[in-house]
Amino acid sequence: MTMTSTTLTSIGDEAARENWDRYQYAKDRGHLDYLPHAARCEDMYMGGGRQWTPEARAQLAQERRPCYEFNEIKPSINAAIGYQIHNRMDIAFKPRGGDADLNRATILSKVAMQVVDMCNLHWHETQVFSDGVIQQRGYFDVRVSFDNNIQGDIVVSDLDPMDVIPDPDAKSYDPDKWGDVLITRWLTLDEIAQLYGPKASKTAKESNDAGRDFGDMDDEHERSKFASRDSMGHFDACLKKEDGLERYRIIDRQRFVYEPTRCIVWPATGDVRAEPDMAQDSIADALAQGAVRAKRMRRRVKWTVTTLTATLFDGYSPYEHFTVVPYFAYFRRGKTGGMVDDAMGPQEALNKAVSQYVHVVNTAANSGWIVEEGSLTNMTMDELERIGARTGLVVEYKKGSAAPRKIEPNQVPTGVDRIIDRADKALKDVTVPEAMRGQQGPETSGVAIQAKQFASQQQLAVPLDNLAYTRRLLAKRILKLIQTYYDSHRIFRITETDPLTGKQVESALEINKFDPASGGYLNDVTIGTYDVVVTEQPMQVTFQNSQFQQALEMRKAGISIPDQQVIRYSNLADKHDILASMQSNQPQQDPTVEARVRLLDAQARKADVQATDVQVKSQYSAIQTAQVIAQTPQTAVLADGLLRSAGAVDHDAAPIVPQPGQGTPAVELPHNTDPLTPASPARGVNEGIETLAADGLQS
Known part of the structure; x- marks a missing residue:
């Protein structure tokens, strides 16, 4: 049975025919055009002789011309990939509705980061990001595996972009807006049994659909693998159906359908979940x-x-979304692009210009000879042709004959060197500028290099923004899987850094634990709706190096940063032991230091007392002045003038001293001056006795 048919009428069952027809449609609507272009982009990035096509290489070999390769694409792409490598994804959640709260959001964030660490997501993301910037498209695959845990573990892997066929009629970045997605692979019977079960493996074997393990038979480009297409010796083994060589073309299709579904509805919160996607105990x-x-x-x-x-297999998916999450470096309404696309032209021009330049230089060494027939005496014409460019060559010719004359070599065509420079500049303009790689002369300061690197990152703004969108899509699917499948009691071992000691502290985090006292579940992560917050953080080593350098610079500037804090940001292998030793072996303080502290404290208290004394004396003088003015209002004008002359400043409204009729009303002085009949009894009683009185008043 061959696989060259593009339509099936009577072969296979209905689901197989529908799947195959959809695969052929999607393949003919753009996937066959994408495959060779993606393979070409891969070759241009990898280099190592792959940048020249086999046809061009054969043509140059026939013309005895070199085909040099100056790979400028790889360092440019590596600079972009390096930025992603040194900035990891940090997932957090915030409550949005239902029974969600901040405590559950924090627990969900810790569980999500635990899932990310167990999946080695950072390395998978590097592969997906590399696929996107090199081959236009990268894909995550998110699902739940029951291989190592009967309760299920969330696993994230990466897919070969040449195996994934998105909906050819879709134009959205979000796969939730696609009609379907296909994953096509070549699998052995053992791999089919592992992925889809023994029954599926038996069905595949009985179908007799085995074929060769690269897509030649159905018009596809060679698939990615360690072997090359030139290795044709496996054909005989494949025909003998030896173990491990018989493979089956698998069409894995996920599509959306809209139909009546049994659901569980929470009237209090309005949450709705499909009942077939829930476990029986969760439904109860x-x-x-x-x-x-x-x-x-x-x-x-x-x-x-x-x-x-x-x-x-033909049934409903246990997930609410496709397992495929895409990443496109450049995306415009269904059209994808990568960073290598625009670099291929300048790279090919650079290779051709350099090869032409070297070819001209090589021909200059042995451009040829003009020799009179029969004039050579110490060699033949063939020998002169073969060793004519050798250093120290001696040519002897007959007397009377014309001397052999060397043909003048061709000059390097004008403008070839400018083509090389122009192509090299164009490569950096369409990928990553030199400034982002830090390639500056020794005369350039580090601050200036960092400023240029930051500015050059604007050229990566679009690929990095699309990466942030992909991270958000991925985090939302991880959240959905946690709330759906992590619905039983689980214990996670969380390792965190103690902010005081800097040591790694391990703690147990329990979720969905039944509480007999309340009849509910503690840390129930299955309820509530949450919003996803995805941030970007530098990798630990890079972050610590940056913090360590900043701490050193601040100490040089005179800022008192404790020694413990500087050591905490270092990369010393035993820094935690050093910190513990410093805390347990604190040196005794110098007694003179404590004495100086007490002296300074006493001086400060003395200054406070003196200031209070001056304030009290000033207030006393003011009171005495007020009494005089109250007794003799006419002195207010004189007092105000004296104060202004002394430079006093009124903190209220002018004048400084209240004038008659503006402040305290004048006191009527007694007019009776007869000592036998005083103005008041108290005045007479106290006459002649030294008592406290207003200093400024006269009796």
């Missing part, structure tokens, strides 16, 4: 807590896996 708990069953129109994912003629 939801109903016990007041949720109700309802049937609603709902979009679900239909999953079909087939070979050419046999259906291996």
Whole structure:
């Protein structure tokens, strides 16, 4: 059975025919054009002789001309990939609705970061980002695996972009707006059994759909693998169906369908979940807590896996989204692009110009000879042709004959060197400028280099912004899987850094733990809706190096940063032991230091007392003055003039001293001056006795 057919009428079952027809349609609508271009971009990045096509290399070999390769694409792309490598994704959640709260959001964030670490997401993201900037497209695959945990573990992997066929009629970045997505691979029977079960493996074997392990038979480009197409010796082994060589073309299709679905609805919060996607105990708990069953129109994912003629699986997906999450370095309404696309032209021009330049230089060494027939005596014409460019060559010719004359070599065509410079500049303009790589002369300061690097990152703004969008899509799917499949009691070992000691502290985080006292679940992460917050943080080593350098610069500037803080930001292998030793072996303080501290404290208290004394004396003088003015209002004008002359400043409204009629009303002085009949009894009683009185008043 061959796989060259593009339409099937009577072969296989209905699901297999539908899957194969959809695969052919999607392949003919752009995937066949994408495959050779993606392979060409890969070759241009990898270099090592791959930048010249086999046809061009054969032509140059026939013309005995060199084909040199100056790979400027790889260092430029590596600079962009290096930025991604040194900045990892940090996932956090914030409560948005339902029973969500900040405590559950914090727990969800810790669980998500635990999942990310267990999946080695950073390395998978590097591969996906590399696929995007090199081959236009990169893809994550997010699903739940039950291989190592019967409760299920979230796993994230990367897919070969040449194996993934997005909906050819879609034009959105978000796969939720695609109609379907196909993943096509060549798998052995053992791999089919591992992925889809023993029954699927048996069905595939009975279909007799095995074929060669690269897509030649169905018009596709050679798939990515360690072997090369030139290794044709496996054909005989493939025909003998030896173990490990018989492979089956698998069409893995996920598509959206919209149909009535049994749902669980929480009236209090309005949350709705498809009942087939929930475990039986989760359904029972939801109903016990007041949720109700309802049937609603709902979009679900239909999953079909087939070979050419046999259906291996056809049912509903356990996930609400496609397992595929894309990354496109450049995206414009269904059109994708990478950083290598625009660099291929300048790179080819650079290779051709350099090869031409070297060819001209090589021909200058042995441009040829003009020799009179039969004039050579110490060699033949063939020998002169062969060794004519050798250093120290001696040519003897007959007397009377014309002397052999060397042909003048061709000059390097004008402008070839300018083409080389122009192509080299164009390569950096369309990929990553030199400033981002830090390639500056020794006369350039480090601050200036960093400023240029920051400015040059604007050229990566679009690929990095698309990466942030992909990270958000990925985080939302991880959140959905946590709330769906992490619905039983689990214990996570969380390792955090103690902010005081800097040591790694391990703690246990329990989720969905039943509390008999309340009848509910502690740290229930399955309820509530949350918004995703994805931030970017430098890798630990890079971040610590930056913090360490900043701490040193601040100490040089005179800022007192403790020694413990500087050591904490260092990369010493035993820095935690050093910190513990410094804290346990604190040196005794110098007694003179404590004495100086007490002296300064006493001086400060003495200054406070003196200031208070001056304030009290000033207030006393002011009171005495007020009494005089109250007794004799006419002195107010004189007092005001004296104060202004002394430079006094009124903190209220002018004048400084209240004038008659503006402040305290004047006191009527007694007019009776007869000592036998005083103005008041108290005045007479105290006459002649030294008592406290207003200093400025006269009796």
